[in-house]
Amino acid sequence: MIPPSPYARQLDAIPVTRESVDILGGTTELWSYGPPDAGTTIVMVHGFRGDHHGLEPLVAQFPDYRSVLADLPGFGISTPLDVDGALGVRHDIHGYSAWLRELVGQLGVDRGTTRLVVLGHSFGSIIVSAALSEGLRADDVVLVNPIAAPALSGPRGILTRLAVFYYKVGAWLPERPGFAWLRLRLVTRFISITMAKTRDAGLRRWIHDQHDRFFGAFTNRRVVLDAFEASVSNDVSEYASRITPPTLLVASDRDDITPVSAQERLVAAIPDARLVVLEGVGHLVHYEKPREAAAAIEAFLAERRPGHPRPEQAAGEVS
Template sequence: MIVREPRVVSPYRALLAAVPVREDVVRVAGSETHVWTYDPPGGEEARVTVVAVHGFRGDHHGLEPVVAHLTGVRVVMPDLPGFGESTPLDGEHSVAAYAAWLRELVAALGLGPDVVVLGHSFGSIVASAAVAGGLRASRLVLVNPIAAPALSGPRGVLTQLAVAYYKAGAALPEAAGQSVLRNAAVVRITSLAMVKTHDRELRRWIHDQHDSYFSRFADRRVVLDAFRASVSSDVSTYAADVGVPTLLVAADRDDITALPAQHVLQGLFPDARLVVVEGVGHLIHYEKPREAAASIEEFLA
């Protein structure tokens, strides 16, 4: 695994510094899963616990800006198996396998049926599949949900290019494939394609976050499995079987899932509320974490 430490100071550092956090390791589904627990600052008692699942190729750092803006909420956030600090699962890293892992993790942590499940991007698919498959939760929150097949999104051509890129990474010899999949230029191109803010310092920090954390996957098999899972499924597959109130936090400029698809997705859930954050794309958690946190708190209240 390549580890590059961040070089740009987070604009949310003061808020994050006030949040008590601890790291634990739980063995689930063959994975040594690293889990971070964020408690409310100032010794405040948490009124609810949220289990948060990050997106493809990221790790728990990505959702920390949203955590920093929440009040009275305990957030339990693992690195997905095979990414960040967590070791891979036994077997394939499919949506079904990740959903089963999440159900087992919640049980292993002793979290009761009042837990709230949150997922961002690819994590929205995993979270939805887990709840639809029997994870007992009180509510579901999806940030930048993948509402429709990625290949049909506003930038379907870019997704096709991504498919070709990952196929090349799979076809090459091991060392060359690893090099292609961890290529810094490709990471930066991906980051540039997603960022929408015109704030230069915020853009610089976002790019540094991607440079630091997007290549922290265990091996080629894991990232190829997870990519196939991310483009072969979406939240709409599981929506009808989610029997808890659901919040969709969508963006009006998301290039992966167009806003009309989010309205369609809302109608597929038995009970769903849609909040649209304006002026942002697929990086709500980086560019508009305050707005995301406010929507989540209102939903939980």
């Protein structure tokens, strides 16, 4: 029996459409939630080995916005980028950055009437930051559990080193056993148990089920190995000085990947940024505390800024 989602009722009340778009030699599957003519569009980028399902609990908190979620190339049901063809786009940070910039361009967001917010979780925070440094234009930026420093320097860097060993074995093995190794359910469950901090038994069961169902959804071994290398070889701090839109960091006090001290250094390095630290949660804010994260995002978007409309003004209200 599949554990019920705590956010299903909220999500079911929001209209959703799905479409396929061709980007850099691959087919990206994306889902658009909420009113298509909303004054605010939030483009969300999920983390490593996830897919669009992971950020749906956040989407559920924004019924009045247009939220756009895509499966990263090579993950979920999106196909890989054109690695071996004429384009030669790799599944590294620059490749995913180029993909995100093209995706946002294809959405056709009218910046004159619509406020564009770009949100990234975990590995997605690195992709968003790289894209912004390479020309992506947005009105606001939200980074949830951002990778603020090299993953190996985190409070439980030993886990990252174990992950490096795990993926090296996956690369060393022949194709079929290597692919099976990288999808081991036992490893997925270990990661899920380690990262989940909630004491709510029902919520934990649902989180574990989400990881069991979607953590192994990647196209091939090459994609996941390249993306893993990108996730541990880059971090948001590399791009911080070039993130120019107003930016919100939503961090947590029990994150095993990036400590609060690194988040504090990161927020100081971004020209216009503020930091919210949620308590009692780790790297799975989007699963465990989406309501609290959404409240912080709403407060951030409601800030008055010179020449920058509030969300309701972007939707057409005249003050």
